[in-house]
Structure formats: structure tokens, C-alpha cells
Amino acid sequence: MADSNVGDAVPELRVTPDKYLPHRYAGASGDFNPIHIDDEFAKAVGLPRNILHGLYSMGLVAKANAALAAGDPRALKRLSVQFRGMGMPEQEIVVSGTVKSVDGDRVVVDTVAQQGDTAIIKNAEAEVEL
């Protein structure tokens, strides 16, 4: 993989988080904010339903970029994201990316996570050591 070139696409990651994913992620992460796990609470504060944790979606972005180095947990050196649209359970997330620059064995990848037409993570920039 050390022969990555500018403009190369990162293998696309497609995941459809099931209805209970936010509960499992809450347990795994320790973030039990009710907007993620309580549909009634979420609606009461004006959200369409309970929403995904932004850091879960960022975790998928990290996973998609680690795939460039066969999932080696040492490969991802830096990841910067902006959270934008809200992520929803039970809708497919598509994470895609393009190599923006190559410097020796280090590549910078522009990544986006989308649900339909909504970018739930944008301007994501990953530095991966191959």
C-alpha cells in the first residue's frame, strides 16, 4: 500500500447501524446522553428521533482509514473532523475518502461520512502511516 497516489480512493465503508447500536455504543463509550438512547427524550428536545453519537461516526471514519493499513491500529496518526448533520440509526452510513497528499510513507486522506444526501461528518482529514 506504500504506493498510494494523490487522488486514490479509500475503500468505501458502508454500515447500517441497527436500532440498538446507540445503546451498545453508549455502553462501550460511557456516553449515556439521553438524546442518543431515549427516543422520547430526543423528540421532546426537538430532534426527529434519538441520534447517533458523533464520536461513533468518527470511529467509523477512523476504521475506514485504518483499512488503508490493513487495520493496523498504529497506522492512524491524526484525525480531524467536523460534526455537521445528525446521524440516524437504521440508515446506511457511507464513508468515502480520497488521498489528498503523499509524503514518504505518510498519506493524508480527505474523508466524508454521509447518510443519503446528508454529510454527518465532513472536512475529515486523516493522516495514515503506511
Added chain:
Amino acid sequence: MPIKTDAIGKEWPGTTYQAGREKIKEYANALGIDNPVHFDVEAARAAGFRDVVAPPMFAVVYSGPALGPVLFDPDVGMNFAAMVHGGQVFEWGEPVCSGDEITTSSKCLSIEEKDGKGFYVFETVSVNQDGAEVVRGTWTNIVRGV
């Protein structure tokens, strides 16, 4: 009323988290990450790790709790109910393995008002039991209607 900026530069003492195999496994499962280095100690050692190794974004599990007292600090004075997580940066150093004791300290980098919104930026620095930096996080929280 202008935004309260008293906390800029304030630092908070470290909180400690001990990484464990089952918690790493639980996190990897929630993300659908299936590399055996996150589940199987033999696979992890064969790949050069001391023990089962955490995925990079496990950083939220050990560094996130350090921000709890920060977000509720009266010097910060944040309207927590109107807060959203706007952006996040992590820069990784040494990998985190089961058994590691990670200490995370926090600092307020900036508080600014823009377009009627408050932008609060905090930094966390996490080091392991040997003093090696494992991750540095920059957390941007946005408060609507300050």
C-alpha cells in the same frame, strides 16, 4: 451579555483510567472492528503489542471522562443544554494496550463568540504509565444562543 472568557488558559488535573481487555473488546465490537489484535492476546503479541491493543478511537473512552468536570466548571459557565460537539481532533502517539494506566489532563485553549454562538475549545493530553504521550485531543463545543 458578552461571553464569559475567564477559563481561557485554565488547566484541570489529570484523571486516570486503566485500560482492560473486555472494555477494548466491547468498544471494537460496537464499531464492528474485527482485527484479532483487539480481541486475542496471542494475536496482539504476535503483532508486537504488550497485550490486547485498543483501536485508535478508544481514545474517547479514556480521555473523554477528563472533560466532565471541565464542561460543568462554573469558570467555564457553559450552557450545557444548548451545547453541540462541533469538531474533534486526535493525534496519536504510543498505542494503548490492556493494563495501561492512562492519565488525562485538560486545558481550555480558547472561548470565542462568533455569529451569536460560543466556541469553546479544550485540549486533553493523555500519557501512559511510562509518561509517554498516547493521544492529544482537541475538542470544540459550540453553544447556540450565547
